Amino acid sequence: KAVVSTQSTGKEEEKSSFLADTLLQYSHSGFPIVNKEQELIGSVTRQVLAVMLEHYHDQGKEVTYDEFLHHDPSYRQKTILEQLAAGEKESIVSMKQYMNMSAVSVPETFSLHRTYVLFRTLGLRHLIVTDSSNRVVGMLSRKDLMGHALEDRLAGVTISKAAEE
Numbered sequence: 001k002a003v004v005s006t007q008s009t010g011k012e013e014e015k016s017s018f019l020a021d022t023l024l025q026y027s028h029s030g031f032p033i034v035n036k037e038q039e040l041i042g043s044v045t046r047q048v049l050a051v052m053l054e055h056y057h058d059q060g061k062e063v064t065y066d067e068f069l070h071h072d073p074s075y076r077q078k079t080i081l082e083q084l085a086a087g088e089k090e091s092i093v094s095m096k097q098y099m100n101m102s103a104v105s106v107p108e109t110f111s112l113h114r115t116y117v118l119f120r121t122l123g124l125r126h127l128i129v130t131d132s133s134n135r136v137v138g139m140l141s142r143k144d145l146m147g148h149a150l151e152d153r154l155a156g157v158t159i160s161k162a163a164e165e
Contacts, residue, residue, distance in 0.1 A: 009034045009136050012041065016091050020053055020084035030126045032136045033099045039134045043103035044095060052098060054080050057089060062097075105130050108137050116145055 009032045010019065022031065023046060031049070033042045051071050055063035057080045063071070083089075105128040106115055118124065119142060127140045 009038075010044070010095060011035070012096060013092050013094050016053060016056060016084050016089065016093050017087050019049055019093060020081040023049055023053070024078075024081050024085055028126060028139060028141060030103075030139075032103065032105075032128045032139065033095050034136055038136070040103065040105055040128060040130055040136050042095075042099035042101040043128060044099045048098050050077055050081070052093070053084055056091065056093070057084060062093070103128055105134075106140075107132065115140065119145055 010022065011034060028046065030043050030045050032040055033044060035041050048068070051068055052063050054077055055067065055071065104118070104122065104124060106118070108129050108131055110129075115127065118127065119140075125142060128136060129138045129140060131137050
């Protein structure tokens with residue numbers, strides 16, 4: 001079974017306060033997007049979410065692709081996210097135009113060795129872990145596969161499996 005860190009998922013349409021709060025709470029570089037049935041449909045990066053929310057806060061509209069390409073992250077970004085998380089300028093944001101619909105994911109039963117190979121060969125920062133129904137159960141990051149982090153997590157799995165037997 002894969003080593004999984006807990007993760008917040010977003011929906012196709014989400015409140016700006018929820019998105020801002022998610023960015024403030026989690027340090028992951030990417031976030032899974034799910035449909036109404038909680039099935040994985042894509043992912044969005046932290047950078048895209050931050051730029052999109054900052055642009056919305058400043059201009060009251062969604063950012064276009066050209067504007068996104070020419071946007072420099074603001075030193076005010078954390079302040080803006082805190083204001084949005086508190087409910088200022090609340091709106092519903094459609095994730096469809098911002099998400100990667102080809103997000104890489106693995107089943108929760110995927111081999112740890114093969115997962116490591118995927119990270120190395122594809123240069124991934126994060127990998128979404130799903131169950132047999134394609135529902136998100138977590139997210140793996142590069143840090144999760146580093147030697148000491150992996151050994152600590154596997155030790156817990158070994159102890160809990162021994163207790164079950």
